[in-house]
Amino acid sequence: MSVRFLGLAAPWLVWCAAAAAGNAISIPDITLTNQHGQPVHLATELTGDGVAIVNFIFTTCTTICPPMGVNFSRVQKLLDERGEQRVRLVSITVDPQMDTPARLEKWGALFHANARWTLLTGAPPDVVRALKAFGVYTPDKFTHTSVVVMVNARGESTRSDGLRSADELVKQAVGLLPAERAQASAETPAQRYFTDTVLVDQNGAEHRFYSDLIKGKVVVVNFMFTTCKNTCPMMAATFARLQDWLGSRLNTDVYMLSISVDPETDTPERLKAYAKGFRARPGWFFLTGKKDNVETVLRKLGQYVEQKQDHSNVFLIGNDRTGLWKKAFGMAPTQQTIETLNSVLRDGA
Numbered sequence: 593m594s595v596r597f598l599g600l601a602a603p604w605l606v607w608c609a610a611a612a613a614g615n616a617i618s619i620p621d622i623t624l625t626n627q628h629g630q631p632v633h634l635a636t637e638l639t640g641d642g643v644a645i646v647n648f649i650f651t652t653c654t655t656i657c658p659p660m661g662v663n664f665s666r667v668q669k670l671l672d673e674r675g676e677q678r679v680r681l682v683s684i685t686v687d688p689q690m691d692t693p694a695r696l697e698k699w700g701a702l703f704h705a706n707a708r709w710t711l712l713t714g715a716p717p718d719v720v721r722a723l724k725a726f727g728v729y730t731p732d733k734f735t736h737t738s739v740v741v742m743v744n745a746r747g748e749s750t751r752s753d754g755l756r757s758a759d760e761l762v763k764q765a766v767g768l769l770p771a772e773r774a775q776a777s778a779e780t781p782a783q784r785y786f787t788d789t790v791l792v793d794q795n796g797a798e799h800r801f802y803s804d805l806i807k808g809k810v811v812v813v814n815f816m817f818t819t820c821k822n823t824c825p826m827m828a829a830t831f832a833r834l835q836d837w838l839g840s841r842l843n844t845d846v847y848m849l850s851i852s853v854d855p856e857t858d859t860p861e862r863l864k865a866y867a868k869g870f871r872a873r874p875g876w877f878f879l880t881g882k883k884d885n886v887e888t889v890l891r892k893l894g895q896y897v898e899q900k901q902d903h904s905n906v907f908l909i910g911n912d913r914t915g916l917w918k919k920a921f922g923m924a925p926t927q928q929t930i931e932t933l934n935s936v937l938r939d940g941a
Contacts, residue, residue, distance in 0.1 A: 617741070617749040620721045624684075624714035627697035627705075632712060634722060638743050642678030643768045645761065647740045647754045648728050650687035651699040656738045659755060665703040666758035666884070672708070679765045681709040684726075686733045688719040744768040757888045759789055782912060783807070789888045791851075794863035794878040801889050805877065806912050810846045810937055813908040814922055815895050817854035818866045823905045827922040830929060832870045837930055843875025846937070850878045853895075853903045855886040909933050914940040 619635040626632050638644045647664060649657040664681055671679050683700070685691035691699075696711040705711065713719065723729035726741050738754040742765050752764055788800035799805050812834065816824040831850065835842050842848065852858035858866075863878035872878070880886065890896040897903050909932055910917040916939045920932040 617743055617747060618725060619743070619747070620718075620725050622714070622718040622721055624712040624718060624722070625693055627693050627700055627711040629693045632710065634712075637680075637682065637710065637712075641745055642680060643742055643744045643765045644680045644682050645740055645742050645765050646682045646684060646726065647738075648686050648723065648726070648736055649683050649699075650685050650733050650736075651691050651695045652687070653733075656755070660738055660740075661699070661703040663755060663758055663761070664709065665705075667761050668704070668706065668708055670758055670762050672706075674762075676762075676766065678769055679708075679762070681705075683709070683711045684722055685711070685713045685719065686723060686728075686730070686736045688713045688716045742768055745770070757884045757891075759884055759888050760787070763787060782915070786892055787888065789885045791879040791881040791885060791889060792860055794860055794867045794872075796860045799877070799879070801892075805847055805849060805879075806910070808845075808912055810911045810913075810933075811849055811909070812846070812933060813849045813851065813893065813910070814906070815853050815890070815903045816850050817852050817900050817903070818858050818862050819854070820901070823923060827905065827907075828866075828870045830922065830926050831876065832872070833926045834929065834933065835873055835876055838875075841937075842873060846875065848876040850876070851889065851893075851895075852878070852880045852886065853890065853897060854900045855880045855883050907932075909936045911936045911939050916940075 619638050622634050623631050624634055638646070645664075645667065647660050649660060651657075661683075664683065668681060683696075685696065691713045693713060696713055700709060700711050712722075720729060728736065728739055728741075730736050740752050740754040740761070741749055742752065743749045748768065750764065750768065752761060754761075783802045786802040786806060788803050790798050791801055791805075792798055805811065812831070814827050814831065816827060818824075828850070831848055835848060838846055852863065858880045860880060863880060867876070867878045887896055893908060895904060895906075905922040907920040907922050907929060908917060909920060916936055918932055918936055920929045922929075
């Protein structure tokens with residue numbers, strides 16, 4: 593199976609970017625109350641200088657709200673680490689009759705909410721107006737969704753899933769900042785899709801996923817973990833034969849990427865020892881990293897699994913210059929994989 597990055601979708605990999613900014617949202621002229629009991633003018637809070645990431649929760653929720661709180665906590669930590677002061681977090685209750693400021697403050701403390709993160713309640717009619725403005729109102733609080741809405745100083749908004757990785761939410765929010773918009777417009781669709789999520793190779797070196805590992809290259813990608821005793825060693829053996837066939841093209845215009853689906857176990861040191869067993873040469877990267885980062889990349893490639901042993905035995909072979917991507921069965925004879933790889937290498941020649 594093959595797919596062009598532009599113009600053709602495929603069920604095994606959905607090439608789609610996050611919703612584009614530009615949809616205006618009309619913030620109602622109302623005053624709500626924050627977790628400290630202080631009045632907050634909603635329009636001022638959301639359309640000040642910067643971007644607000646807004647989610648919708650209630651403190652007695654036991655399903656999606658706690659995971660959204662955890663994710664906001666991760667977003668908050670990433671923003672703090674980057675020193676990015678222009679992005680704020682706002683949580684609006686969908687249960688204003690129950691959620692007093694004191695209850696919101698206690699709920700926020702569970703997730704280490706700091707001064708960047710405002711939690712809002714208020715008179716039920718005002719809260720309903722706010723929820724309707726964001727398009728998230730539901731009469732039954734138990735049916736609310738995990739949607740987040742991002743709003744910038746110009747009133748432009750974009751929606752996302754509040755359970756997406758913290759890295760992706762931060763990148764999307766920063767993309768709404770005025771200084772970032774021009775830079776984002778210069779990015780290619782491939783760069784916007786794959787992202788520059790940072791991974792770490794077997795030598796401990798950091799790499800931006802698209803810019804350092806895919807851009808301008810032909811790549812062969814597989815998915816593995818070092819404690820696997822079944823298919824992973826066989827796929828690695830195929831990769832070892834591929835690197836022999838590639839010769840000098842490896843590490844020049846071709847990279848091979850083996851991405852661990854068990855980043856918590858597969859440290860760079862473990863990957864280095866594993867790579868040595870297959871005589872991996874420069875240009876064959878064994879990749880791990882922060883769990884959230886690795887999961888982001890796996891999701892982008894359509895290869896995320898809950899259990900590491902469920903990972904797929906496929907090779908993804910792509911040509912960034914022409915946009916052609918193909919799948920190859922990782923347990924097929926090496927010659928079959930070489931033929932698929934060669935067809936991708938020759939594309940556009």
